[in-house]
Amino acid sequence: MRWRLRVDPTACTGHGLCADLLPERIELDEWGFPIVHGDVPAGLAAHARRAVRACPALALRLESARKEPA
Amino acid sequence: MSVHQDAEAGARGHTTRRLTVGWQHAGRPARLREHLDVYGPLPSGRRGHADPRSLVDAVAAAGLTGRGGAGFPTGTKLRAVAGRRGRAAVVANGMESEPASEKDQALLARAPHLVLDGAALAARAVGADTVHVCLDRTRRHQVDEVSRAVDERRDEVRFLVHELPHRYVSSEETALVRWLNGGEARPTATPPRPYERGVERGPTLVDNVETLAHIGLIARYGPRWFREVGRPDAPGTMLVTAAGAVRQPGVYEIEAGTRIGDVLALADAADVDALLVGGYFGTWHDPREVAGLPMTAAGLQPVGAAPGAGVLFALAAGRCGITETARVLAYLARQGAQQCGPCMFGLPAVADDFAQLAAGRPDGDVLRRLDRRLGVIPGRGACRHPDGAVRLAASALTAFAADVRAHAGGRPCPAAYRRSLADLPIPRSEGEWR
Numbered sequence: 001m002r003w004r005l006r007v008d009p010t011a012c013t014g015h016g017l018c019a020d021l022l023p024e025r026i027e028l029d030e031w032g033f034p035i036v037h038g039d040v041p042a043g044l045a046a047h048a049r050r051a052v053r054a055c056p057a058l059a060l061r062l063e064s065a066r067k068e069p070a
Numbered sequence: 071m072s073v074h075q076d077a078e079a080g081a082r083g084h085t086t087r088r089l090t091v092g093w094q095h096a097g098r099p100a101r102l103r104e105h106l107d108v109y110g111p112l113p114s115g116r117r118g119h120a121d122p123r124s125l126v127d128a129v130a131a132a133g134l135t136g137r138g139g140a141g142f143p144t145g146t147k148l149r150a151v152a153g154r155r156g157r158a159a160v161v162a163n164g165m166e167s168e169p170a171s172e173k174d175q176a177l178l179a180r181a182p183h184l185v186l187d188g189a190a191l192a193a194r195a196v197g198a199d200t201v202h203v204c205l206d207r208t209r210r211h212q213v214d215e216v217s218r219a220v221d222e223r224r225d226e227v228r229f230l231v232h233e234l235p236h237r238y239v240s241s242e243e244t245a246l247v248r249w250l251n252g253g254e255a256r257p258t259a260t261p262p263r264p265y266e267r268g269v270e271r272g273p274t275l276v277d278n279v280e281t282l283a284h285i286g287l288i289a290r291y292g293p294r295w296f297r298e299v300g301r302p303d304a305p306g307t308m309l310v311t312a313a314g315a316v317r318q319p320g321v322y323e324i325e326a327g328t329r330i331g332d333v334l335a336l337a338d339a340a341d342v343d344a345l346l347v348g349g350y351f352g353t354w355h356d357p358r359e360v361a362g363l364p365m366t367a368a369g370l371q372p373v374g375a376a377p378g379a380g381v382l383f384a385l386a387a388g389r390c391g392i393t394e395t396a397r398v399l400a401y402l403a404r405q406g407a408q409q410c411g412p413c414m415f416g417l418p419a420v421a422d423d424f425a426q427l428a429a430g431r432p433d434g435d436v437l438r439r440l441d442r443r444l445g446v447i448p449g450r451g452a453c454r455h456p457d458g459a460v461r462l463a464a465s466a467l468t469a470f471a472a473d474v475r476a477h478a479g480g481r482p483c484p485a486a487y488r489r490s491l492a493d494l495p496i497p498r499s500e501g502e503w504r
Contacts, residue, residue: 007450008259008452009259009409009410009411009412009413009450009451009452010258010259010409010410010452011259012410012411013411014411029412029416029446030419030443031411031412031415031416031419032411033411033412033415033450035446035450
């Protein structure tokens with residue numbers, strides 16, 4: 001099962017915890033906002049969930065990779 | 071604002087009067103009776119008995135695409151809204167927040183009933199009982215005239231004319247829905263898109279007013295008629311705004327697929343150094359690069375351009391494209407919804423880079439910095455505002471490459487400090503979002 005990380009850009013306030021917890025998939029731009037490389041392999045899913053839970057703005061989501069946005 | 075439909079232009083074979091037929095009532099909107107004299111009655115069938123699916127099918131067969139900028143197939147959107155459960159609504163988007171565009175203002179000022187026809191038909195097709203007409207509240211005269219047109223009509227659907235804040239991103243479809251639901255006129259993250267969940271959480275059709283006007287014609291004359299002009303992949307006519315270094319600036323109705331050089335000839339373009347295609351989310355080009363290309367999505371795609379809302383802005387010879395772009399980028403940076411970090415911080419940073427470049431006083435390696443910033447900003451906002459601004463900035467670096475090198479090296483062109491009437495317009499805007 002593959003997962004995708006998504007940021008709600010209007011909710012994100014650039015705390016940056018996600019990049020600390022999941023540096024394999026998330027880096028910060030020069031303004032402190034996450035650049036997310038969305039695909040999350042099964043091996044990283046637990047770390048990704050931890051990053052999602054840690055987001056103080058509840059802006060990070062983990063979705064099934066099959067669910068395509070409209 | 072001027073509207074062009076002179077006989078000479080028509081004889082050259084590039085203009086076709088459809089939306090603009092009734093525009094001889096120069097300076098004022100066609101009243102309902104004048105409108106019906108020109109176009110005939112709406113094919114309503116017997117009251118309540120017209121098959122809603124037939125309009126959707128006709129619009130789909132006509133191949134009409136959205137005229138607000140995105141160019142999405144209108145039939146597909148109609149079908150999506152009609153097929154969903156819940157109380158549907160229709161939004162007629164007449165905000166026209168693109169500063170270089172005047173076509174929707176011209177259309178509403180001459181043929182409001184054509185727009186309202188299309189909106190009423192679309193409402194019937196998707197099962198909506200209300201049409202929300204969204205207008206810019208700084209355009210008092212337009213609001214009055216459209217309200218007057220609404221008062222003349224007796225439709226089954228109800229028309230509500232709304233006055234929204236004047237901001238660049240307020241015309242974005244999710245911003246309209248958010249405002250209509252009692253919120254601020256700022257875009258929201260998608261999904262859900264308005265067709266899924268819009269006004270009062272019901273499926274909502276948001277269409278540009280020109281798109282609706284075409285629906286009003288397709289319903290009367292059919293998809294085959296609609297396709298008699300234009301191209302198979304871009305049928306019908308479209309309104310364009312020609313501005314800048316042209317002797318006849320204003321709004322023209324052209325056959326879709328008309329070459330850009332022919333549109334410039336209609337507007338009697340002067341000595342043009344560069345061309346902004348599509349508006350402030352558009353791209354700069356050498357006129358020789360695009361003159362032979364049709365003004366369609368497919369025709370412009372090879373050079374990375376798009377028709378957008380049908381804007382052609384000609385930069386006069388001797389003007390500085392970097393300075394003009396810097397002014398527009400500063401405007402776009404201020405006009406963001408201040409919701410998404412990459413846009414809130416990224417666009418002012420890019421605008422500042424361009425200001426340094428325009429002045430020929432770069433701080434550090436401005437081109438390397440721009441290259442990095444333009445690479446990371448797109449695709450990370452709730453709406454396409456950052457993407458559009460970045461597209462404009464990137465195209466300026468390419469189209470004005472020689473000037474960019476000179477400016478970056480501390481040698482700005484002499485035109486960098488000049489102002490002229492043919493500069494790109496920078497509107498003032500109100501600070502409010504409600």
